[in-house]
Amino acid sequence: MRFRASGLFLLFLVLLSPGRLFAETDHKIYFADTDYELHVFEIKGEYPGNTMLIIGGMHNEPGGYLSADLYADFSLHQGNLIVVPRANFPVIISNNRKIHSDMNRKFVNGTHRKSSHEYEESVVEILKQLMARSDVLLNLHDGSGYYRPTYESRMKNPLRWGQCIITDTDTFVTPGGRTLALGERVQRILSIINPDIRNGEHRFHYNNTRTFDNDSPHKEQRGSATYYALTEYGIEAYGIETSKEIRSLDLKVRYQSMIINAFMKDFGILPNNPKVQIQKPQLQYLLISVNGAFPYGVPNRKTLFVNPGDTIRIEHIAANYERGLVADILGLGSLNDLNKKFSVSQPTTILVKKDRFECGKIFLAMKSPPVKSSLSTAAAMEPQKSSLPPEKGVLEFLILVNNDLKKIPSGGTLVIDPEDTLVIQDIRPRPADPNKVKVNFVGFVGNKRFNDAEDRGYRIHPQDLWKRHSKNREGNLYRIEANRGETLIGEVNVRIETLGKTP
Ligand SMILES: [Zn+2]
Numbered sequence: 001m002r003f004r005a006s007g008l009f010l011l012f013l014v015l016l017s018p019g020r021l022f023a024e025t026d027h028k029i030y031f032a033d034t035d036y037e038l039h040v041f042e043i044k045g046e047y048p049g050n051t052m053l054i055i056g057g058m059h060n061e062p063g064g065y066l067s068a069d070l071y072a073d074f075s076l077h078q079g080n081l082i083v084v085p086r087a088n089f090p091v092i093i094s095n096n097r098k099i100h101s102d103m104n105r106k107f108v109n110g111t112h113r114k115s116s117h118e119y120e121e122s123v124v125e126i127l128k129q130l131m132a133r134s135d136v137l138l139n140l141h142d143g144s145g146y147y148r149p150t151y152e153s154r155m156k157n158p159l160r161w162g163q164c165i166i167t168d169t170d171t172f173v174t175p176g177g178r179t180l181a182l183g184e185r186v187q188r189i190l191s192i193i194n195p196d197i198r199n200g201e202h203r204f205h206y207n208n209t210r211t212f213d214n215d216s217p218h219k220e221q222r223g224s225a226t227y228y229a230l231t232e233y234g235i236e237a238y239g240i241e242t243s244k245e246i247r248s249l250d251l252k253v254r255y256q257s258m259i260i261n262a263f264m265k266d267f268g269i270l271p272n273n274p275k276v277q278i279q280k281p282q283l284q285y286l287l288i289s290v291n292g293a294f295p296y297g298v299p300n301r302k303t304l305f306v307n308p309g310d311t312i313r314i315e316h317i318a319a320n321y322e323r324g325l326v327a328d329i330l331g332l333g334s335l336n337d338l339n340k341k342f343s344v345s346q347p348t349t350i351l352v353k354k355d356r357f358e359c360g361k362i363f364l365a366m367k368s369p370p371v372k373s374s375l376s377t378a379a380a381m382e383p384q385k386s387s388l389p390p391e392k393g394v395l396e397f398l399i400l401v402n403n404d405l406k407k408i409p410s411g412g413t414l415v416i417d418p419e420d421t422l423v424i425q426d427i428r429p430r431p432a433d434p435n436k437v438k439v440n441f442v443g444f445v446g447n448k449r450f451n452d453a454e455d456r457g458y459r460i461h462p463q464d465l466w467k468r469h470s471k472n473r474e475g476n477l478y479r480i481e482a483n484r485g486e487t488l489i490g491e492v493n494v495r496i497e498t499l500g501k502t503p
Pocket of ligand 1: 059061141142
């Protein structure tokens with residue numbers, strides 16, 4: 001899912017709030033809809049502090065990009081994060097180290113740089129701009145073997161990269177005269193994380209590539225992101241490498257996150273746990289299988305047409321939440337009808353909720369007219385002549401009273417007990433576009449946030465009705481209207497009176 005508008009929304013929040021009251025995330029997308037689409041998440045804490053730039057995915061190294069990705073969802077108490085989970089999306093999806101050239105060798109300036117209009121250069125230019133606004137850079141990778149300061153074996157030696165924290169130099173003096181004690185900070189981080197790593201082989205080491213030195217074993221690092229950040233912007237920059245020999249992705253990401261967390265704490269960047277972000281629940285679609293066939297995806301507020309007697313099963317609810325979702329087929333089953341089979345013979349509505357909040361509905365309609373309902377409605381109905389010409393208006397209203405379907409002709413009156421509950425299911429004939437007609441229980445507000453005069457699908461209790469909107473203002477006679485635009489196309493009365501019920 002995309003949140004192109006989230007920046008705007010958050011700007012709105014900022015304008016509303018005096019000072020910074022909320023932790024905020026601004027999500028920007030560069031090169032949208034290209035293969036190298038670049039997503040940047042800027043997370044501002046409630047209190048100001050250092051800004052850490054976390055870059056993953058310059059290479060096809062999942063320990064790097066999967067770890068960075070987790071931090072895009074952080075909320076911060078203090079300090080700021082700029083997270084680029086997938087700097088080089090083409091290498092990730094194609095699983096190649098490079099497309100045109102190695103992105104982590106493209107951080108060069110001026111005369112060294114031969115412009116070739118490769119996408120890697122465009123991405124690198126954005127990353128440079130992000131460095132300019134940061135206090136520290138973490139560049140996340142997976143490397144081969146295990147780095148060791150002295151030769152132990154073919155896979156464990158000074159030229160391997162796995163399980164190390166990399167600097168380009170032990171200390172660096174910025175043009176402004178500040179001394180950056182990179183090596184000292186790495187040693188402090190190692191002393192915090194290594195005691196928690198049970199497998200001795202996986203403990204991390206400090207790898208100073210001495211990138212400036214003429215006898216550096218890694219002169220190629222002069223084109224790297226860390227070297228550029230350090231020399232051009234005077235900010236601390238570290239490479240973090242988990243080992244490609246560690247097969248468990250979980251374990252690699254765990255190691256990366258231990259190190260990122262330790263760096264964040266060392267720089268005074270403090271998270272809020274858990275991140276609080278309550279979005280309005282919104283149904284996208286339901287997957288509904290009919291008679292056991294491959295399921296249809298039915299978008300919110302659309303209609304699925306079935307034959308009377310067909311068996312349906314709601315297989316999946318797609319919404320902006322994954323937990324707390326239920327689908328309730330009105331008149332059938334129980335509160336949650338997900339993954340259950342039902343034979344349907346009447347039009348009905350599937351109400352989708354997240355916890356107690358309605359987040360969407362799907363209409364079920366019949367392809368051919370249903371067989372006449374055997375349910376008795378006479379006792380609770382006083383048929384009257386419709387005052388509207390039937391060919392233009394609504395013939396009847398389908399209303400569930402305590403799960404019994406009642407068909408009330410337009411102009412008629414439904415009598416219910418104060419204890420009853422009522423759900424307006426639909427009108428007949430069905431309009432070609434169900435959304436063009438609104439069915440309004442005058443005196444009931446279905447959507448509390450926005451009264452859209454559309455009350456189909458809600459459970460209506462007489463005690464929730466607004467007495468002053470009743471027809472006689474005494475709270476015992478109401479009306480349900482069907483309107484196409486401004487035109488009334490049908491109405492029924494609802495009278496509430498205590499009915500002598502047989503037990
Ligand atoms: Zn790498």
